[in-house]
Amino acid sequence: MITTPIFFESPLPLREGGTGRGQRAALRANEATKDEEQVILDRTAYAVDMMPGGRKPLPLTPSRKGRGDGMNIARRVVGGLFVAALLLGASPARAELRIDITKGNVEPMPIAVTAFFGKEGQAQNVGRDMAQVVSADLERSGLFKPIDPRAFIQTPDQLQTQPRFADWRALNAQALVTGAAEVQPDGRLKIEFRLWDALAEQQMVGLAYFTVPQNWRRVAHIIADQVYKRITGEDGYFDTRIVYVSENGPQNRRIKRLAIMDQDGANHRFLTDGSALVLTPRFSPTTQDITYLSYFNGQPRVYIFNIDTGQQEVLGDFPGMTFAPRFSPDGNSVIMSLSTDGNSEIYAMDLRTRLVKRLTNHPAIDTSPSLSPDGRQIVFNSDRGGTQQLYVMDSDGRDVRRISGFGSSKGRYATPVWSPRGDLIAFTKIDGGTFYIGVMRPDGSGERLLSQSFLDEGPTWAPNGRVLMFFRQTQAAPDGKGATSRLHSIDLTGYNLREVVTPADGSDPAWSPLIP
Amino acid sequence: MHVRILGILAAAALLAACSSTPEEVAELKGAGGAQPAPAAQAAPPTQQAMRPAEVTAAGELAQIGDRVLYETDQATLTPTARGTVEKQAAWMKKYPRVTVTIEGHCDERGTREYNLALGERRAIAVKNYLVSLGVEAARIKTISYGKERPAVVGSNEQAWSQNRRGVTVVN
Numbered sequence: 210m211i212t213t214p215i216f217f218e219s220p221l222p223l224r225e226g227g228t229g230r231g232q233r234a235a236l237r238a239n240e241a242t243k244d245e246e247q248v249i250l251d252r253t254a255y256a257v258d259m260m261p262g263g264r265k266p267l268p269l270t271p272s273r274k275g276r277g278d279g280m281n282i283a284r285r286v287v288g289g290l291f292v293a294a295l296l297l298g299a300s301p302a303r304a305e306l307r308i309d310i311t312k313g314n315v316e317p318m319p320i321a322v323t324a325f326f327g328k329e330g331q332a333q334n335v336g337r338d339m340a341q342v343v344s345a346d347l348e349r350s351g352l353f354k355p356i357d358p359r360a361f362i363q364t365p366d367q368l369q370t371q372p373r374f375a376d377w378r379a380l381n382a383q384a385l386v387t388g389a390a391e392v393q394p395d396g397r398l399k400i401e402f403r404l405w406d407a408l409a410e411q412q413m414v415g416l417a418y419f420t421v422p423q424n425w426r427r428v429a430h431i432i433a434d435q436v437y438k439r440i441t442g443e444d445g446y447f448d449t450r451i452v453y454v455s456e457n458g459p460q461n462r463r464i465k466r467l468a469i470m471d472q473d474g475a476n477h478r479f480l481t482d483g484s485a486l487v488l489t490p491r492f493s494p495t496t497q498d499i500t501y502l503s504y505f506n507g508q509p510r511v512y513i514f515n516i517d518t519g520q521q522e523v524l525g526d527f528p529g530m531t532f533a534p535r536f537s538p539d540g541n542s543v544i545m546s547l548s549t550d551g552n553s554e555i556y557a558m559d560l561r562t563r564l565v566k567r568l569t570n571h572p573a574i575d576t577s578p579s580l581s582p583d584g585r586q587i588v589f590n591s592d593r594g595g596t597q598q599l600y601v602m603d604s605d606g607r608d609v610r611r612i613s614g615f616g617s618s619k620g621r622y623a624t625p626v627w628s629p630r631g632d633l634i635a636f637t638k639i640d641g642g643t644f645y646i647g648v649m650r651p652d653g654s655g656e657r658l659l660s661q662s663f664l665d666e667g668p669t670w671a672p673n674g675r676v677l678m679f680f681r682q683t684q685a686a687p688d689g690k691g692a693t694s695r696l697h698s699i700d701l702t703g704y705n706l707r708e709v710v711t712p713a714d715g716s717d718p719a720w721s722p723l724i725p
Numbered sequence: 726m727h728v729r730i731l732g733i734l735a736a737a738a739l740l741a742a743c744s745s746t747p748e749e750v751a752e753l754k755g756a757g758g759a760q761p762a763p764a765a766q767a768a769p770p771t772q773q774a775m776r777p778a779e780v781t782a783a784g785e786l787a788q789i790g791d792r793v794l795y796e797t798d799q800a801t802l803t804p805t806a807r808g809t810v811e812k813q814a815a816w817m818k819k820y821p822r823v824t825v826t827i828e829g830h831c832d833e834r835g836t837r838e839y840n841l842a843l844g845e846r847r848a849i850a851v852k853n854y855l856v857s858l859g860v861e862a863a864r865i866k867t868i869s870y871g872k873e874r875p876a877v878v879g880s881n882e883q884a885w886s887q888n889r890r891g892v893t894v895v896n
Binding site: 687690 | 798833834835836837838839841842843845846849867868869873874875876877878879880881884
């Protein structure tokens with residue numbers, strides 16, 4: 210139940226100067242073993258025999274089902290890294306502890322995230338830092354309210370045996386996260402964590418990970434995803450990254466650089482040096498590639514950038530501007546606008562053959578295409594009806610129908626992005642001098658506006674389809690100065706608007722899929 | 726008068742430099758008296774690299790008007806804009822060796838990708854009119870900057886009206 214396959218590659222694939230080909234090959238090898246790994250995990254997960262309110266310490270290794278220890282911890286060498294996931298399963302009965310996030314604004318659940326116990330030095334530091342990362346992830350989701358650790362009564366080492374649930378209930382904690390970090394003889398870290406229902410006095414999740422020490426942050430995000438998933442019933446989105454455009458300088462000579470960071474802002478680095486104007490990066494759903502627009506050599510063209518190798522490649526050599534790229538859900542093609550004859554049309558390029566197929570044929574502007582997750586339909590932006598509106602067509606270009614701007618709904622619509630779940634389309638709306646981020650169903654019904662300001666633009670979906678990120682530009686002062694552009698995230702319900710902190714101004718965010 | 730000439734020369738030099746932008750021209754023309762130093766620094770090296778005919782041509786373009794302005798979300802040339810392009814057509818015929826790039830720009834009140842398409846449409850509108858007036862199409866390139874390179878920095882209608890533009894730049 211609890212063991213979604215946990216897989217992480219050796220340190221975030223962010224290292225500078227790695228041997229590109231080798232890393233890619235290793236990644237593929239990992240993917241190839243995934244299914245097998247999942248089977249093993251499922252088999253070794255088992256329920257801990259514990260009566261409600263029991264006080265027995267939880268055994269970490271001995272199996273009660275008669276299996277050898279070797280079966281409890283699935284270990285595997287993957288790309289030089291042991292990846293292991295454990296075991297200590299949830300109680301088979303589904304706990305009541307649950308947040309229903311389909312109901313709009315929810316009261317954040319009070320949760321106690323304790324420092325992961327470490328005996329000394331490195332383990333102690335990592336254990337403390339990991340708890341902070343987990344706590345911050347959960348807090349930012351808006352669904353959890355971490356309790357101030359200064360109020361905690363039980364210490365991390367005391368928690369290694371059994372939580373005194375009454376102590377945690379006294380703090381109003383409904384859920385409790387405990388853990389331990391231990392340096393292995395080979396230098397790797399063993400990280401254990403458990404999620405407890407403080408009211409039912411039951412363990413909900415218990416997992417362990419073996420990883421290289423520099424990977425601890427990523428493991429913390431994976432743990433936060435586990436907590437999120439167990440309590441909300443939805444996949445998490447913390448083990449993800451954001452690529453965006455970092456901005457510096459005056460508005461008329463803006464320096465723009467591609468930058469990438471973890472979803473919580475950590476591990477920030479620049480991918481381009483700012484010598485060429487770059488816009489609208491988007492992640493591949495399947496590889497470590499980003500597609501984006503660059504004015505390299507004064508020619509606006511669509512490029513592909515490999516995050517691992519740093520290699521860039523122009524996507525086709527066409528006479529006019531190519532722009533507005535986006536990967537197909539299977540990662541095998543890029544849909545984008547080409548304007549070979551001075552008018553933008555939507556094309557699909559097969560990344561293996563590099564052949565393009567024209568999908569629209571209309572004298573109007575056709576741009577910003579986004580495929581549905583099943584690959585069958587494309588939503589795009591066109592002014593063929595006189596104003597900028599959203600249209601949906603089949604992925605072969607047939608059956609074009611408008612989905613926005615009907616009836617009393619005024620305004621211009623732009624930047625449509627199909628939700629990873631397929632149920633909604635996010636967009637930018639411009640009406641009466643105000644910009645909005647909103648969502649509607651693929652047939653155009655059920656429009657809901659989530660945010661509004663002087664300029665909100667360019668939504669991107671978290672991989673679970675629950676959270677959107679976009680950028681917000683403020684109005685300049687009368688002297689033309691003071692305008693800022695910042696990334697923000699907001700829940701699909703329209704609550705929990707937050708700035709996503711970046712070192713400088715930012716725009717055009719794109720959320721990665723869950724890291725493979 | 727000296728300042729004015731210096732300004733035009735500097736403007737011409739900047740226009741010829743590949744990295745130049747018309748915004749810089751506008752700034753130099755507007756602030757030439759107040760900021761002689763940057764103009765003096767900028768002019769000499771580039772002037773040496775320029776052929777005199779190009780200096781003259783670029784200077785003349787600056788005088789007849791290097792840009793046309795558009796209505797919100799429109800790429801249609803207004804009567805004023807057509808007048809400007811007609812002068813540019815005559816100018817291009819006078820300097821048959823000159824080639825140009827038409828830059829299409831938008832104000833900040835649109836979305837990025839749509840504005841890239843709109844900016845291109847604006848640049849194409851200027852090109853098409855020049856061609857219809859007898860200028861060889863091969864001498865005219867177009868590029869769209871969408872809302873990325875405003876001429877006037879500001880979040881008000883005055884700035885936006887100046888930023889919805891097509892700018893003719895000597896290559």
